[in-house]
Amino acid sequence: MKRLNKEYKLDVCKHITLKYGSVNKDNPQVIYVSGKCWICPLKETNYEMKIYNIEKEMKKRIKCFLTDGINFDDRFILDFDINTENMIPNKKKFLSFDFYLRQVEKNKKNLKDLKPILESKISTISNNLVFQFKTNDFQIEKKK
Numbered sequence: 001m002k003r004l005n006k007e008y009k010l011d012v013c014k015h016i017t018l019k020y021g022s023v024n025k026d027n028p029q030v031i032y033v034s035g036k037c038w039i040c041p042l043k044e045t046n047y048e049m050k051i052y053n054i055e056k057e058m059k060k061r062i063k064c065f066l067t068d069g070i071n072f073d074d075r076f077i078l079d080f081d082i083n084t085e086n087m088i089p090n091k092k093k094f095l096s097f098d099f100y101l102r103q104v105e106k107n108k109k110n111l112k113d114l115k116p117i118l119e120s121k122i123s124t125i126s127n128n129l130v131f132q133f134k135t136n137d138f139q140i141e142k143k144k
Helices: 047-065 111-135
Strands: 007-012 017-022 030-041 072-081 091-105 138-141
Touching: 007 091, 017 047, 017 111, 030 072, 030 111, 111 138
Parallel strands: none
Antiparallel strands: 007 017, 017 030, 030 091, 030 138, 072 091
16 A cells, blocks of 8 residues: 655744645645644733634634635635643743645645745744744744
């Protein structure tokens, strides 16, 4: 049985480790973008509410920059995963996110050809995510 999944690194943000790929490299109808980093609150606050608002802002950015109807359908799935329990200032917590995009059938590209499109748009989305965390009093880094 041949392996069909394929991933490529996206080196577009110095605070978040990013990659994209598909579970079927021969027919990449649906692609995913995966990111991971460590966040650290700088002061006591309502963490759940702040992270909920940051996630909402990220959804808006994905909708605005990626789901344009030209390369990707206007529907997508965002899985934003962080545990806000026991969150205290100056203690790092792991954050991971994945979002899944469906390519428009008449404009479908192979995975390698998607890299330039994704690099510029994911760079904007991920750097905005870093900005959102920083303005909400969080520090964000690639490594613990």
